[in-house]
Amino acid sequence: MSVDTMWAVRLHAFGAPEVLVRERVPRPVPGPGEALVRVHAAGVNPPDWYARNGYRNLPPELRPSPALPLIPGSDVSGTVAATGPNSAWQIGERVHALVNFPGRGAGYAEYATVPDAHLARLPDALDHLTGAALPMAGLTAHQYLAHYLRPAPGITAVVNGAAGGVGHLALQLLKAGGAGQVVAVASGRHERFLRELGADRFVDYTAGPVADAVRDADLLLDAVGGPDAHRLLPVLRRGGRVAPVYFGDYRTEHAVGELGLVFNDRMWQVRSSGTDLAELDALVVSGAVRVAVTEVFPLAEAAAAHRRAEQGHLRGKLVLHVTD
Template identity: 90%
Template sequence: MTVDTMWAVRLHAFGAPEVLVRERVPRPVPGPGEVLVRVHAAGLNPPDWYARSGFPNIPAAIRPTPALPLVPGSDVSGTVVATGPGSARQVGERVHALVNFPGRGAGYAEYATVPDAHLALLPDALDHLTGAALPMAGLTAYQYLRHLDPAPGGTAVVNGAAGGVGHLAVQLLRAGGAGEVVAVASGRHERFLRELGADRFVDYTAGPVADAVRGADLLFDTVGGPDAHRLLPVLRRGGRVAPVFFGDYRTEHATGDLGLVLGDRSWQVRSSGADLAALDALVVSGAVRVAVTGVFPLVEAAAAHRRAEQGHLRGKSVLHVAD
């Protein structure tokens, strides 16, 4: 073992979780305007398993083709141990980030290089597990809700409300002044979501969601998929759909017959240290809580992916890399 190598989880071929292997690789060197972060925890997000399997859920015309071998992961929380030329950061700072997204983050590793602009100082009140859980999920909800014009108001329905993006969207909508927040998830998550501030809860396993909700102003859909159109009747004419993931919303029917406004399906979350710092302030204030419900050691990244792909997760899962 040498000081210029590190442990990382990589894949050399696309496939099932078993393609993830922990091995020694060269330690990265920070470039201009970058820092080297000693990673204490790395967040787990859907793009990680999409990339691992070759993005089969994305239409072929826009499907990314990442180069192999690949170190997955874009959410990191850790300590600055070195700085590149021109970096304004200081060695020893506690930081976290959504790294180089969209793009290649390489977070499943002991060390990661991160541009200054993507970093936020991790508040002393937050631990590294929370710091790793927040970036992608929190920025997705925060940036998308801010992207909507006008700002969300009236009744907002969050589909997939118990998941990583969903449970944060419920809280951000509540903090942002939504008149009513309706959380859609399976019944076992009702107490969790009501504690986070949901005004109403709908168990999608008990029957069609549209039988329980009508006249909503916003559908924030974190699930998407081939059945996404089934939720459209919850909206009033002129209501908006905010699709976080790809889904079949039957565009002509939605915009024509139902008179709905479909959000920009090409919208993409972006790395932003400034936005992440704003989220941190909401978490520290108590307005937003990050639910970390699964922690796996780095060596068990494949097991973490297997669990994630079973679905029905509550909150976020995180890889513990180092104390």
């Protein structure tokens, strides 16, 4: 077996989870300012199955056209195996990253090349499963709240999809940032989990309209979106802010004109940042934020991980175990 190859999961055509195939491929070589990471674990995220489906969930004008074959995945945790010219990292260092996002990360593999600036040192207190679960979901919540929304202390915030990857981290970051009250919206099976994470109130969306239980909130952070997203809007007061994580039908004209709600003035996008990831790591090590990993799959069973993701109702994150 050649040392210049590695195991990776690729897709040669867009479609159902079965298009994900484990095979041997050339091992990447780090370029200037890059490190080659031996991947111990890789996170599973919505953009992974969006790519697998050919981005059919996005409006046609926003769909990327990725070249095939494609290695999906953007969250990696592992150790530095080699460095390119002028890299600041050392062989053997424990690291993790959201790789090249927005863009092509190629994380479902034994090795991945990562730009120096995207890497953060993985604290000794965190294992690689946590290191792989945190980057995309954590940076989405952290960057959205800390760098873009910047909610004032004391607000009432509603987190829809609070048990999922982004939702359970956003809930905790809101509490750590001084929110007065955080209302978690999820199915009833997740109530205890979310209260343990710090939710002040819990609303089971399967028991009736959320707007019957919550009114006059200042912020709606919606980690679900979809065609029924507009049904959550009555939870907000006039002047309340809508913060969508994914695409959804918010009937924006009516929401702004009739309900007096505020939407982002531009499309917000999470981006790779080792600096921001290190800030998140410190919160996790301190105990202010807990990262929930709901299930771990071997790399060879990436298709099974995608099938589980499509069933929905996740608690935290799915992770691929790549190598010890």
